[in-house]
Amino acid sequence: MTAEGEIIHFDNVGLRYGTEREVLSDLTFTLYAGRFYFLTGASGAGKTSLLKLLYLAQRPSRGAVRMFGNDAITLSRASLPALRRRIGVVFQDFRLVPHLSAFDNVALPLRVAGHGEKDIAGPVRDILEWVGLSERIDAVPATLSGGEQQRIAIARAVIGRPAVLVADEPTGNVDPEMALKLLRLFEMLNRQGTTVVVATHDLDLLRKVPDSLIMRLERGRLADPTGALRHSPARRT
Numbered sequence: 001m002t003a004e005g006e007i008i009h010f011d012n013v014g015l016r017y018g019t020e021r022e023v024l025s026d027l028t029f030t031l032y033a034g035r036f037y038f039l040t041g042a043s044g045a046g047k048t049s050l051l052k053l054l055y056l057a058q059r060p061s062r063g064a065v066r067m068f069g070n071d072a073i074t075l076s077r078a079s080l081p082a083l084r085r086r087i088g089v090v091f092q093d094f095r096l097v098p099h100l101s102a103f104d105n106v107a108l109p110l111r112v113a114g115h116g117e118k119d120i121a122g123p124v125r126d127i128l129e130w131v132g133l134s135e136r137i138d139a140v141p142a143t144l145s146g147g148e149q150q151r152i153a154i155a156r157a158v159i160g161r162p163a164v165l166v167a168d169e170p171t172g173n174v175d176p177e178m179a180l181k182l183l184r185l186f187e188m189l190n191r192q193g194t195t196v197v198v199a200t201h202d203l204d205l206l207r208k209v210p211d212s213l214i215m216r217l218e219r220g221r222l223a224d225p226t227g228a229l230r231h232s233p234a235r236r237t
Contacts, residue, residue: 005032006066007164007195008054013063015049022061023049024220031164031197036190038206039199041217047199048092048168050217054197055089055166056080068163085113088162088194090170094153096141102128102152103137109160127155130185132178146173154182164195171202183208 008031015024024046031037041047052058053065056072065072067083075083088109096105107124128134131151141149150173157165165186171179179202187209190196197215198205206214216223 005034006030007033007068009064009066010053011064011066013053013060013065015046015053015058016061022220024053024060027063027222029215029222031195033163033195034190034193035195036187036209036212037195037197037215038209038212039197039215039217040201040203040206043201045217046220047217049220051089051166051168051197051199054164055087056084085109085160086163088157088160088165090150090154090157090165090167092168092172094141094149096149096152096156098141101138101140102133102144105141105152106155106159109156113160123159124155127159131155131182147175147178150174151178151182154185158185158189161189161192162194164197165189167196167198169200170198171200171205179205180208 010027010029013024013027014022016022027050039047039050049058053060056067059073068086070079070083072083097108100108103124106127107120110120110123125134125137128137131154133148133151133155136144136148139148141152144152150170154167154170157167167186170186171182174182183198183205186196186198200206206212
């Protein structure tokens with residue numbers, strides 16, 4: 001890392017799709033290890049596009065992005081998978097593998113990372129129990145409700161203890177009680193050192209993590225009047 005605690009830095013980043021106008025403009029901010037961030041903004045503000053840049057599904061049209069000390073713009077395709085494995089993602093549309101059971105969907109990141117089967121079963125069962133799905137361990141996604149699929153997606157994203165967790169509306173398909181439980185799971189992971197970025201339109205969630213930082217997008221630009229995203233302490237205590 002090039003600065004103490006810095007894990008991701010955007011410098012004057014812009015993003016456009018094709019010849020359309022920029023959907024993100026002039027983004028400059030730093031994310032620090034062990035901090036909890038909420039990403040908010042009206043529909044169409046660019047939240048999902050920013051998340052795509054954060055989990056390396058999209059490269060910016062201009063500007064510089066540094067991740068874990070690497071220049072993410074010029075990084076070779078061969079180097080991308082190792083970098084992406086340090087980032088857990090909870091997609092808004094879940095993206096579960098339809099023919100795999102709940103257990104195998106959650107185990108997938110560990111298997112891709114090369115963990116042996118004897119090291120997989122315990123952690124996968126533990127995380128499924130934590131999200132309340134230990135009794136659905138053999139169920140395939142088509143037999144699960146939307147809320148259950150969301151919990152499987154979250155379990156899959158956090159099973160590998162990523163350095164960064166990026167979540168797009170992770171509580172949008174669960175009831176308030178489960179939403180709070182999932183938020184506490186993110187907080188627990190955060191206390192263990194994972195940087196968490198949660199995109200949400202639910203403003204009530206923001207008050208449930210008092211020491212979180214808020215990134216607010218307005219028409220593709222980041223509203224940061226206090227400069228907190230540039231001068232945040234290195235990590236939570």
